Amino acid sequence: MGHAKHDYPLDRDQVSDLLEAHGILPTQQRVDIAYVLFQRAQHLAAEQVLASVNAYYGHVSKATVYNTLGLFVRKGLLREVLIEPGRTFYDSNTRDHHHVYDVETGELEDIPASSVAIQADSSIVDGAEVEGMDLVIRIRRHGEAAGG
Amino acid sequence: MGHAKHDYPLDRDQVSDLLEAHGILPTQQRVDIAYVLFQRAQHLAAEQVLASVNAYYGHVSKATVYNTLGLFVRKGLLREVLIEPGRTFYDSNTRDHHHVYDVETGELEDIPASSVAIQADSSIVDGAEVEGMDLVIRIRRHGEAAGG
DNA sequence: TTGGGTGCAAACTATTTGCATTCGA
């Protein structure tokens, strides 16, 4: 847990291998979708994935995008990031990391897990297996004093 | 930041005062809704709030519930918690705290901020004001060895 | 050949909005 699974960007053959390595049959559409996702570490909503794939590669339907994204999440290839209500972002950064969210611009940035130390009382998770820790640091960048 | 704003449960007068203290006109419906919410620290979806209010107090419409929850969030009386895609939970715990999420049961539990130490490199938030940190620890409780 | 994958459209869920009515300072 917590190590990089691959680098960016991946070419189509590498994407195909990546899917197979995760037990996913690398069909045309899935490779198209993964190719868009794994160009770099990024946060994309389903709608954006759909638009990118259809703009640059073969046609993919909305249902297939949703099905595929869900599949990738279940297989550990993507991470769901829930920041804004009602919109799921899919995070193609498979490294162990956290997020900084600018509440004013809506910008979402990755920070490596190594730059944050999280220490929880052992009693918190006593007897349970920790699947992961998701930290979101909410910031506002305007340096000005809050007026009123 | 990070101190308790009030205790639980609140009676209707206290709820009314709480709303006024946050610049919210305490109408009948808003007090009904707040009264349900602030019985204790809990995580409720809009639908559950609607059902509770209508079961125990006067009638409130769906739109008013959503409008009111949104208002309470904007005024800092509630916290939005996004764990499951497509469903917003409203957290009536106004104390500084984090969450433990059981990925198998969907159970969501509060843990006081004081039982977790989070130390981020200063460069991460350089020049920005930290609004808050949301930590979700995802666990699974089955003690058994992961088989396959 | 054949079961999984895909596309399409309809269904569904959660949430927001428009507007007429009602409430509260």
Added chain:
DNA sequence: TCGAATGCAAATAGTTTGCACCCAA
């Protein structure tokens, strides 16, 4: 009184589902 709050229903946005067709092993 009069602007703000509310209720209702329709609209919207995101996501899921059902089913016929197609493709890859």
